[in-house]
Amino acid sequence: MKTVKVVAAVIKEVNDNGEPIIFATQRGYGEFKDGWEFPGGKIEAGETPQEALKREIMEELDTKVKIGNLINTIEYDYPNFHLLMDCFWCEIVSGELKLKEHENAKWLTKEHLDEVEWLPADVILIDKIRMDM
Numbered sequence: 704m705k706t707v708k709v710v711a712a713v714i715k716e717v718n719d720n721g722e723p724i725i726f727a728t729q730r731g732y733g734e735f736k737d738g739w740e741f742p743g744g745k746i747e748a749g750e751t752p753q754e755a756l757k758r759e760i761m762e763e764l765d766t767k768v769k770i771g772n773l774i775n776t777i778e779y780d781y782p783n784f785h786l787l788m789d790c791f792w793c794e795i796v797s798g799e800l801k802l803k804e805h806e807n808a809k810w811l812t813k814e815h816l817d818e819v820e821w822l823p824a825d826v827i828l829i830d831k832i833r834m835d836m
């Protein structure tokens with residue numbers, strides 16, 4: 704089975720109540736349409752994961768991010784491919800998180816992480832984020 708290498712950004716901020724919040728996006732097209740994910744995408748030939756992630760967030764959200772620590776590398780077997788996904792904490796440097804490809808987005812506090820229907824591969828990641836955010 705083919706392996707698809709992906710990078711995803713867990714963009715974190717603090718809300719007006721001083722609580723940490725993360726940015727979740729809903730896919731607007733394709734096989735996983737309507738599923739919730741972290742923005743990002745496939746690493747292209749010659750790119751480091753960090754370069755790929757900066758490019759993807761600019762393409763998908765018109766936003767420049769600073770990439771922080773790796774949260775986790777998720778491996779998941781979908782029926783058609785094996786997913787290998789590096790997930791990084793990120794902070795916004797500039798931009799308004801404009802949804803160019805996604806159909807919806809939400810800022811979630813720790814208490815609301817289960818409020819959206821995450822893609823299957825993200826369920827393990829959410830447990831890790833819950834502990835670390």
Ligand SMILES: Nc1nc2c([nH]c(=O)n2[C@H]2C[C@H](O)[C@@H](COP(=O)(O)OP(=O)(O)OP(=O)(O)O)O2)c(=O)[nH]1
Nearest residue numbers: 709710711735740741742743744745786822824825
């Ligand atoms: N970006 C992202 N992809 C995820 C997550 N969880 C998950 O299973 N995936 C899967 C869905 C896709 O099969 C693949 C990522 O591909 P993508 O569609 O975002 O790739 P891309 O932005 O390069 O888009 P495209 O040009 O290939 O359509 O990883 C996640 O949290 N974020």
Ligand SMILES: [Mg+2]
Nearest residue numbers: 742743744745
């Ligand atoms: Mg994408």
